Amino acid sequence: MSLVGSAATAAYVRAGHPPVRAIAPLAEGVWRIEDADGRKVVVKHQLFGRLTQGTAYDLLEVERDVLGFLHRAGCPVPAVLGIDREAHCIFLQWVGDRTLDDAIQDGDRATTIQAIRGLCAIERAFSQRADQLEPRVVPSANRAALAAAWDEAGERAHAGIEQLCRRLQRSLDAGLRPLLETMHDWLAARPASLGSVDYNARNAIVEPGGTRIYFLEFAKIGWDWTERRLTQYTSSMGSGRQDGRMRSLLDAPAAHLYAEESGRSDSARALNYHRIFFLLNSAALLCAVLDGEPHAQALRQHWKRPYARLRQCAAMLSQDLSTDPSAAEFRSRLQLCLSSSGGTL
Ligand SMILES: Nc1ncnc2c1ncn2[C@@H]1O[C@H](COP(=O)(O)OP(=O)(O)OP(=O)(O)O)[C@@H](O)[C@H]1O
Ligand SMILES: [Mg+2]
Structure with a gap:
């Protein structure tokens, strides 16, 4: 020891x-x-x-x-x-050995409802104590830090689309950038909530023999959007696994359930947009790994088969989570790029 x-x-x-x-x-x-x-x-x-x-x-x-x-x-x-x-x-x-990441990699979708309900309960509890908790926010996750991080995520999303199109030898559709900007600004204007700043599927555990999901890691708290947290808690990169792949629990029924649980009429739309940004950020990182860029070298050992992951990422990008005109137009323009005969991923 x-x-x-x-x-x-x-x-x-x-x-x-x-x-x-x-x-x-x-x-x-x-x-x-x-x-x-x-x-x-x-x-x-x-x-x-x-x-x-x-x-x-x-x-x-x-x-x-x-x-x-x-x-x-x-x-x-x-x-x-x-x-x-x-x-x-x-x-x-101790609450169990199996992380939500493991469950998602195994294709276990029974965890979806508990993940959504659990996170919504946590977010509600935080918002009821926001006054007491606000002073305890770690400086790297205050409101200004969130705004800066979100701008960076927006830039990386643009880079992600450009890289995807470059790999397909397609020219970038000029309509994609303004659509992304519209979605980015709409998300930025939504109220953020207090909660964990380290939200990923390895920080959630599936209870042994049950479907309850326990959430871990609250040493640092800060501001972020519930939909960004939900997207990342329910997405798995399968890091470190030879058979690991990009997978997500989110689909249209899950987004509908989340909208009901959260009680906000624009929640499914926000989830839809956040997922697009998450996937484009992942695509930018995967392309950096494939291009052998120095800052992405460490990721190569965790993300086996990055090329296959990029294809999975592109496939997930084409799945809609809600009926929203901006997201639908974004997807149909991107689909044209991804499926036309210019190249294959
Ligand atoms: N209460 C728990 N029950 C079961 N497993 C746990 C528990 N707490 C932590 N673990 C396991 O240990 C791993 C690491 O724990 P945790 O995520 O809390 O710490 P960390 O990532 O090292 O922390 P930090 O980022 O705060 O330094 C988790 O991913 C999980 O697999
Ligand atoms: Mg952790």
């Missing part, structure tokens, strides 16, 4: 829990332990905890407080069993 692992288990016992019987690593600085009472617990070492100590956005305290209030509000998150400030560790209820 690593030194940090030993310190983490020692901290667990020091906090008054029974001796540790077994320990297994889950991720860098995260272990599952089984104590002498047979209880399975996750110990997470907050590597950067020291840097935020004494601030309102202290990683350890924010994760404890946020998971605590979400759990009390009945949201699907693990219970917090304690923290150790000296060892920078948090102790959590």
